[in-house]
Amino acid sequence: MFKTSIFKDEHDSESLRERFHGSDSLPLKVSVKAAARMIKIYWTSKESLFSWFILALIIGLTSGAIYLAKVFNTWYKDFWDTVQQYNLEGFKYQLMLFAILATIHVIVSVYNSYLRSVLAIRWRRFFTTRVMKDYLESDTYYKMQLEDRKTENPDQRISEDLSSFVSYTISLLLGTASDLAMLGTFGVVLWDLSHAVTMEVFGYSLHLPNGYMLYLGIIYALVGTLITFKIGKPLVRLNFRQQRFEADFRFSLIRVRENAESISLYKGHSSEERYLGYSFSEVVKNYIKLIKREKRLGFFTLGYAQTAVIFPILIAAPMYFAKIITIGSIMQINSAFGRVQDSLSTVISSFSSWANYKAVVDRLALFFDSMDSSNEIKCLKPKFSGNRFKVDNLSLFTPQSKKLCSNLNLELASDSSLLIRGPSGCGKSTFIKAIAGIWPHAQGDITLPENKNSLFLSQRPYLPQGSLRDAIYYPSEARSDGLAEKYLEQLSLSHLIKDLDKVDNYSSMLSLGEQQRIAIIRALILKPGMLFLDEASSALDEDLEKRAYTMIRDELNNSLIISVGHRSSLINMHDYILNAQLDMNWTLNKNHSLS
Incomplete structure (x- = not known):
């Protein structure tokens, strides 16, 4: 059976269920455990065998994309050094090399995206089919309606949340894995580019150790992640509520359509308008809170990203003006630092997506737990x-x-x-x-x-x-x-x-x-x-x-x-x-x- 309770294996399962069932958010530890269980359901099934092959292709293409990024990093140095040397033939050669690399990059990126979409629809088809089967059999849908008033809009959880869970899991987890691989690749590059050096800065002697670029990148990303987490934490609860309010409003509209004749005979349009207005006002009020919080997060993340563009140039500029490195080296450092920074800042750049993902996981986890507990309700069988x-x-x-x-x-x-x-x-x-x-x-x-x-x-x-x-x-x-x-x-x-x-x-x-x-x-x-x-x-x-x-x-x-x-x-x-x-x-x- 697919039905699974997120609280069943816990020591005090009944009190946990009573405490969190119907809530807007689950503790992070519970959400991670629930997500792992949902992922395991598909990837340990027989239906996933071909998907493992697709996943292997995606990993291969991602590895190729990372290697291309490293080649592009070297190309930046060679290209700008050629420009600085006024080497016209070298300039033409670098443009031709860029065209070849760019073509390969486009092909790899397109097929990577295509295979991810194929993987997503295969996973969603399996997931949705299994959930619908368990939702319909043993009268689970009826028992939930009869006994569970807190699990609202099961139709949305099956039609939308399952799809969102699959797409978020693929994009965020594969993206994180890609970022870690990129970090390893360009962390080495950045280390090699930042040898120990002593220089004069504003009349003071400054000694920089080996790998100082990498150290600064890690510190920069760590500080940014902590600030982002503090600013963006409320987004999880707000996203959860937004999905619920949107579904409630949509359900109210469906009810009007299904009962159009009765409402018309009762002349109940004013009453329906009031209720729909109230339902939509909940959507609007929560959405305003959501976009205000996203605005605050956006100010920081965009400012953080813009600073990251100039930051490596600023710390490399003293060496350039001291004639220790060339303009090509600065471009190579900028590119490598940007890659490392992007990898380290994955939480910052995709915090809203992670917040949405947790909200989706929480909604599905509570829905599956409700299905499981409803299935435990025993009816008198003739x-x-x-x-x-x-x-x-x-x-x-x-x-x-x-x-x-x-x-x-x-x-x-x-x-x-x-x-x-x-x-x-x-x-x-x-x-x-x-x-x-x-x-x-x-x-x-x-x-x-x-x-x-x-x-x-x-x-x-x-x-x-x-x-x-x-x-x-x-x-x-x-x-x-x-x-x-x-x-x-x-x-x-x-x-x-x-x-x-x-x-x-x-x-x-x-x-x-x-x-x-x-x-x-x-x-x-x-x-x-x-x-x-x-x-x-x-x-x-x-x-x-x-x-x-x-x-x-x-x-x-x-x-x-x-x-x-x-x-x-x-x-x-x-x-x-x-x-x-x-x-x-x-x-x-x-x-x-x-x-």
């Missing part, structure tokens, strides 16, 4: 045995531990029909969820007839993306067997026959009554051995409801049918009546008036 439907000592509870039903016992034949009636809030729908095996707050035993498949129809049916035919046959594969057309006509939906194979957003196009009839047609076509209807005909008029239930009883006469409904007209459509009460006193009666 057993399959014999040819009877049995409930033994069943007790139902709300998530707040309020008891809905106490020690219920009942038994029905596999071809019976049962209507569950009672006041709102007494637990009728919860009973259906317990039978479906998706309710964690239940005790007792439920036994369903073996070798019988089940189908659950809710008050608001689910119509998947695709054509109307796809929706009717869902979750099976659509067929052109004439059944859809037959039942559409019998349930007064003949006007939809012409659109059967048209792809559209039918969940918003069709009325609730039309959607419920589509779901009933789905049951008639799939012919489940057990059919559960939770207010599945509430939007139909009594004549249509009677017609629908008559068709169900006639065509599913060997199926177990359990309905939840308030209308008294449903009584004559069922063999048994289960009267649910708010006082937990549920009673089963046989329907003697069944016609």
Whole structure:
């Protein structure tokens, strides 16, 4: 299983989960550990074998780029020395050499970038597929919605954060490795260029030891990194919040689109505008804080970078004016110092990216931990045995531990029909969820007839993306067997026959009554051995409801049918009546008036 908890292996895992779950940021140690686990998942899998080959090519090209940078460093000295000597032939030769080196550099850089993109999409495909699988199986998505209110916008974490994690990991880790290699290469060059020397500066004797350029570069970068860390540390929390606020605002807009009809009927545009305005104001307020902090960081990092341009020339100038080195040597020192400085200053130059990366890691780590903890929630699972439907000592509870039903016992034949009636809030729908095996707050035993498949129809049916035919046959594969057309006509939906194979957003196009009839047609076509209807005909008029239930009883006469409904007209459509009460006193009666 992919699901992994970032706290599971910790000594005090429960208190850590309670402390950090839903927070804006995790401790750096926890973030590093979480990132390492996420990286390991792909790179230890069989799917990564070809990616290792791609990674080897990237490392080879990066090594070539570093070698080219060293060659360019030598070229700078030779070129400027040629210019200083007024050597026209040498000048032409150096230009030709530059053209060759530049062409090779372009080819290496382009293929390096291309292979990194190939690696990223392979990794993201594996990562996203695995996460979606674990998110959907074992009803994890449902349990998270039911029990975890702190893990917001799982859709964004799967669609955006996974992609960001992959791209940041490749760019930052490979970039850091490249910087370290560059540091080693040009650290040696800079050491060789800065021999011990004693010179007069403003009348004072100054002694510089071997490798003084490298020492100064390290000190310069270390001071800059510490200051950058202090200025930029709040960016991690601000980036985390910005992603959350952006996702909340986008989700609110989606909600308006999905509920457009209801909002329009309620004339609720003012209320929606207020809520959207509040949601967007959170985006704006946090973004202003973010850009102010980035402004402060930008002043320092850009000033630091500009100073780094002139700094090596300033410290090399006394030797030049003392005629110890040439102008070409100054250019070579400047180039080598710049490479070393860039390598040492990788944290400074990419601090915002590292801050974004940590925010992404934290969001994914908390999301995966939520998936893992949700998967640990155990629901009462029905057993399959014999040819009877049995409930033994069943007790139902709300998530707040309020008891809905106490020690219920009942038994029905596999071809019976049962209507569950009672006041709102007494637990009728919860009973259906317990039978479906998706309710964690239940005790007792439920036994369903073996070798019988089940189908659950809710008050608001689910119509998947695709054509109307796809929706009717869902979750099976659509067929052109004439059944859809037959039942559409019998349930007064003949006007939809012409659109059967048209792809559209039918969940918003069709009325609730039309959607419920589509779901009933789905049951008639799939012919489940057990059919559960939770207010599945509430939007139909009594004549249509009677017609629908008559068709169900006639065509599913060997199926177990359990309905939840308030209308008294449903009584004559069922063999048994289960009267649910708010006082937990549920009673089963046989329907003697069944016609």
